Amino acid sequence: MDQLHFQIVLGTTLSVSTFFFMSRPRITFLLGAVLGIIGCILTGYLTYKWDLLFSLTPGTADIGKVLDTAEYIHFKPFAHVPSYVSGMFCGYLTVRYRNAQISKLMQGCAWFASVVLSVIVIYVPTPWNQGHLPTKMVTALYAGLHRVVWSLPFWWLHYACVTGRGGTRGKVPFSVSLSLSLQTLEFIGISVLSMTLALLLNITCESPIDTLDRMVFRSVDKRIMKELNNSTTVKKPPLSEIIENNHEKSRL
Numbered sequence: 671m672d673q674l675h676f677q678i679v680l681g682t683t684l685s686v687s688t689f690f691f692m693s694r695p696r697i698t699f700l701l702g703a704v705l706g707i708i709g710c711i712l713t714g715y716l717t718y719k720w721d722l723l724f725s726l727t728p729g730t731a732d733i734g735k736v737l738d739t740a741e742y743i744h745f746k747p748f749a750h751v752p753s754y755v756s757g758m759f760c761g762y763l764t765v766r767y768r769n770a771q772i773s774k775l776m777q778g779c780a781w782f783a784s785v786v787l788s789v790i791v792i793y794v795p796t797p798w799n800q801g802h803l804p805t806k807m808v809t810a811l812y813a814g815l816h817r818v819v820w821s822l823p824f825w826w827l828h829y830a831c832v833t834g835r836g837g838t839r840g841k842v843p844f845s846v847s848l849s850l851s852l853q854t855l856e857f858i859g860i861s862v863l864s865m866t867l868a869l870l871l872n873i874t875c876e877s878p879i880d881t882l883d884r885m886v887f888r889s890v891d892k893r894i895m896k897e898l899n900n901s902t903t904v905k906k907p908p909l910s911e912i913i914e915n916n917h918e919k920s921r922l
Contacts, residue, residue, distance in 0.1 A: 695762060702755040706818065709751035713743060714814025724812040729799040743813065752818035760825045764832050777835060784823035791820045 716722070723730065723739040730736065743749050772780075795812065798804055804812070830836040 695766075698762075699759070702758055706752040706755040709748045709755075710814040710818060712814075713749045713817075714810040717743060717813040718806055718810035721806060722809075722813070724795065724798065724804065724809045725816070727795065727799050727803075729795075729801045729803060750817065753821040756818055756821040756825070760821075760828055763825075764829050768833055772835075777830070780826040780830075784826045787819055788823045791816050 717724070717739075720738070720742065721735075722743060723735055726736060726740055726744060803809070827836070
């Protein structure tokens with residue numbers, strides 16, 4: 671119950687902070703920074719205290735520890751507060767300084783810094799994912815900081831695309847970023863399997879039953895069609911006769 675209350679309070683605070691960002695930017699910046707720092711420290715501290723992993727890594731055969739890391743860190747909202755706050759800051763700064771004049775040199779430095787930070791976050795744990803796990807202190811530091819560090823390169827990428835400095839990347843639709851490889855492969859696999867099974871079902875069941883139905887009830891169908899044709903070929907009386915009959919009925 672305490673955990674539920676914590677999540678409600680945290681979610682409410684972040685929602686209110688986001689809502690009042692434009693009207694109270696300084697207070698919101700301060701509150702967001704405090705929440706982000708608390709999220710980083712809490713994630714690193716719990717990782718160190720409970721001897722968890724730096725992330726959901728394939729570098730260990732201890733499935734229990736992987737599940738504990740997912741349950742107690744990865745699926746908890748406090749671990750993702752720093753990256754959320756980082757994105758909130760990025761959105762505000764993009765709107766606030768959208769028309770800022772930035773030299774080509776500064777733009778190049780921003781692209782370079784974004785690439786460097788991304789490479790660091792991705793490739794630093796490479797030996798760890800191969801089984802050479804780091805010490806508890808390094809694990810705690812990486813666990814507490816890697817999410818917010820990973821979000822920082824997207825500051826410039828987002829700003830550059832919004833302000834027309836992103837080149838071809840700025841013209842790519844956002845849906846491309848949402849097409850995750852695992853979900854896409856799963857969708858394609860399920861679709862192909864469903865159509866294959868549907869074809870087999872049609873060949874083995876639907877088509878034979880449909881053919882048998884037409885063979886058995888062909889005579890009945892012919893009789894019904896003949897009756898329908900006869901009913902449609904019945905001659906109707908001429909219009910003058912119909913009018914005269916109606917007049918006679920009205921006199922009576």
